[in-house]
Amino acid sequence: MKEEIIIAGFGGQGVLSMGKILAYSGLMQGKEVSWMPSYGPEQRGGTANVTVILSDEKISSPILQEYDTAIILNQPSLDKFEPRIKKGGTLLYDGHGFVREPKRTDINIYRIDALETSITSNMAKAFNMFILGGLLKIRPIVEIDNVLLGLKKSLPERHHHLLAQNETALRKGMEILIPVHTL
Amino acid sequence: MEEVKLMKGNEAIAEAAIRCGCDGYFGYPITPQSEVLETLMALEPWKKTGMVVLQAESETASINMVYGGAACGKRVMTSSSSPGISLMQEGLSYIAGAELPCVVVNVTRGGPGLGTIQPSQSDYFQTVKGGGHGDYKLITLAPASVQEMSDYLCLAFDLAFKYRNPVMVLSDGLIGQMMEKVQLPDYQLRLTNEQIREKYPWATLGKQGRTKQNIITSLELVSEEMEKVNNRLQQKYREVEANEVRYETFLCDDADYLLVAFGSTARICQKSVELLREEGIKVGLFRPITLYPYPASQILKYAKQVKGMLSVEMNAGQMVEDVRLAVNGLVPVEFYGRYGGMIPTPEEIVKAAKEKLMA
Numbered sequence: 001m002k003e004e005i006i007i008a009g010f011g012g013q014g015v016l017s018m019g020k021i022l023a024y025s026g027l028m029q030g031k032e033v034s035w036m037p038s039y040g041p042e043q044r045g046g047t048a049n050v051t052v053i054l055s056d057e058k059i060s061s062p063i064l065q066e067y068d069t070a071i072i073l074n075q076p077s078l079d080k081f082e083p084r085i086k087k088g089g090t091l092l093y094d095g096h097g098f099v100r101e102p103k104r105t106d107i108n109i110y111r112i113d114a115l116e117t118s119i120t121s122n123m124a125k126a127f128n129m130f131i132l133g134g135l136l137k138i139r140p141i142v143e144i145d146n147v148l149l150g151l152k153k154s155l156p157e158r159h160h161h162l163l164a165q166n167e168t169a170l171r172k173g174m175e176i177l178i179p180v181h182t183l
Numbered sequence: 184m185e186e187v188k189l190m191k192g193n194e195a196i197a198e199a200a201i202r203c204g205c206d207g208y209f210g211y212p213i214t215p216q217s218e219v220l221e222t223l224m225a226l227e228p229w230k231k232t233g234m235v236v237l238q239a240e241s242e243t244a245s246i247n248m249v250y251g252g253a254a255c256g257k258r259v260m261t262s263s264s265s266p267g268i269s270l271m272q273e274g275l276s277y278i279a280g281a282e283l284p285c286v287v288v289n290v291t292r293g294g295p296g297l298g299t300i301q302p303s304q305s306d307y308f309q310t311v312k313g314g315g316h317g318d319y320k321l322i323t324l325a326p327a328s329v330q331e332m333s334d335y336l337c338l339a340f341d342l343a344f345k346y347r348n349p350v351m352v353l354s355d356g357l358i359g360q361m362m363e364k365v366q367l368p369d370y371q372l373r374l375t376n377e378q379i380r381e382k383y384p385w386a387t388l389g390k391q392g393r394t395k396q397n398i399i400t401s402l403e404l405v406s407e408e409m410e411k412v413n414n415r416l417q418q419k420y421r422e423v424e425a426n427e428v429r430y431e432t433f434l435c436d437d438a439d440y441l442l443v444a445f446g447s448t449a450r451i452c453q454k455s456v457e458l459l460r461e462e463g464i465k466v467g468l469f470r471p472i473t474l475y476p477y478p479a480s481q482i483l484k485y486a487k488q489v490k491g492m493l494s495v496e497m498n499a500g501q502m503v504e505d506v507r508l509a510v511n512g513l514v515p516v517e518f519y520g521r522y523g524g525m526i527p528t529p530e531e532i533v534k535a536a537k538e539k540l541m542a
Binding site: 020023024027032033034035036037059060061062063064065066152158 | 356445528
């Protein structure tokens with residue numbers, strides 16, 4: 001098993017921390033993991049992205065040309081990464097704020113209205129956990145128990161009272177997926 | 184051994200420093216290296232091991248604090264990124280000239296000048312060909328994973344004291360910023376002053392009843408004497424070259440072509456080798472781990488077997504000169520590089536290998 005994932009959006013959307021939780025979940029499940037962020041000025045108002053690889057075998061390159069799965073949270077990231085999803089791969093995107101919808105026909109495409117749902121359910125800060133829930137529904141690469149362990153590991157202890165809310169968001173995210181195009 | 188943890192390369196440097204009995208860290212923040220100092224400050228090792236962590240007023244001050252600590256026989260280090268390492272070159276030359284042990288970590292970013300904060304390997308020449316003035320050498324280790332950031336930091340201290348010479352850990356922003364699994368070393372006790380006096384009789388820790396004082400200096404105004412100092416240094420460097428060469432090979436045994444790469448680029452090239460092998464093209468990867476001493480004779484051995492070599496680097500062509508020196512014209516040595524903070528993808532290297540080696 002090897003899953004090569006790109007998560008991309010605006011700085012502040014929780015892109016890097018979502019990747020971190022995924023990486024910790026992989027660690028809990030005994031996988032080899034790598035987490036390679038875009039760092040620096042990109043995080044201040046511009047686009048932010050992180051490459052996460054989970055694998056049964058030792059990971060060679062942390063830098064990738066193409067991805068199995070892309071989680072896309074804004075238009076510039078869709079423009080940049082849609083062409084770089086492997087044929088037969090998966091695109092998951094949040095429905096908010098896109099002027100151009102994805103157009104590939106050789107990949108699986110899912111929409112998730114996580115921003116909207118997170119606001120209406122008064123859990124805006126758990127936005128990225130809705131997305132992660134959606135991902136795990138389509139790509140069950142790690143067990144949910146390990147995700148919860150990973151979440152606990154990656155959150156500082158002062159935020160541990162928020163674990164329950166994050167779990168709720170994670171499970172809710174699994175229910176609000178909209179298939180747009182499936183192979 | 185400790186449990187497996189997930190952390191950034193920069194964090195692994197900080198954790199490993201405390202664990203391998205480091206006495207003092209002196210540094211100044213710079214991206215993409217700042218987590219080293221940040222992590223040390225957060226871990227507060229002065230409470231646990233007594234290790235000093237100090238943010239100096241500049242990189243120049245940092246390296247000279249290292250110079251002072253090293254003169255006392257202490258395990259001391261600093262870290263920075265390219266522009267900061269440039270500021271330290273004078274100090275490094277003095278430390279090498281005074282024959283003192285210390286560790287310097289360079290989490291390289293793209294230059295020249297302030298350049299970019301993105302990863303690069305363009306400090307290869309600065310590190311292995313001098314940087315500072317005079318005939319000196321830095322033993323240089325190039326980690327390619329977060330685990331090796333931890334492992335090589337401890338190795339760097341051992342080599343520094345074995346040869347009384349500064350050791351550079353030449354990393355880059357990619358390894359510094361990425362998170363991977365790492366198993367940290369067990370805690371090693373810091374040496375007491377008594378132990379230091381016994382182990383390192385050259386250390387300037389007070390005369391303690393001796394009649395003659397220890398003198399640490401790089402100054403010798405009598406040329407006959409200064410030549411002797413240089414002879415001693417050169418003799419030491421020959422010893423380092425004979426004993427400390429480290430390298431790694433990946434699928435080289437039956438290779439028709441060789442990629443040569445160090446540090447993070449070697450990781451990317453490993454995937455390129457896998458991709459080329461899937462196409463039935465027999466390519467191997469030679470990865471120098473020590474950049475000084477350079478594994479020249481080991482590369483020469485493969486020159487007798489392969490049709491060509493491609494040096495892949497995140498710079499405009501630096502290590503390729505050492506590969507060419509090593510093979511001495513026996514086979515063509517080509518170069519492929521990205522620079523200015525750009526990172527090549529495995530597929531891009533596959534394409535370059537085909538164009539430059541197999542066309």
